[in-house]
Amino acid sequence: xxxxRDLKKDINYVLGDIIEAVxxxxxxxxxxxxxxxxxxxxxxxxxxxxLIAKVNAxxxxxxxxxxxxxxxxxxxxxxxxxxxxxxxx
Numbered sequence: 001x002x003x004x005r006d007l008k009k010d011i012n013y014v015l016g017d018i019i020e021a022v023x024x025x026x027x028x029x030x031x032x033x034x035x036x037x038x039x040x041x042x043x044x045x046x047x048x049x050x051l052i053a054k055v056n057a058x059x060x061x062x063x064x065x066x067x068x069x070x071x072x073x074x075x076x077x078x079x080x081x082x083x084x085x086x087x088x089x
Contacts, residue, residue, distance in 0.1 A: 015044045019041050043084075051077075
């Protein structure tokens with residue numbers, strides 16, 4: 001992990017791209033119900049808030065392992081959200 005700034009950028013880009021993908025799905029499927037897609041957007045925003053709060057946490061003993069854990073959580077939650085987007089019908 002390079003630094004805190006890069007981790008924040010990664011969080012922003014990954015979750016921003018996921019939200020954008022949901023908007024593209026909604027735009028291309030205008031006749032379908034958007035409750036599921038809106039729930040994905042809400043979950044992405046909640047994930048963003050939680051991860052940024054963890055990045056900004058003070059008093060962390062081992063920053064390297066802390067940031068690595070945050071990065072791994074970002075990957076796991078990002079994959080889960082992408083799977084949810086792929087399941088939209």
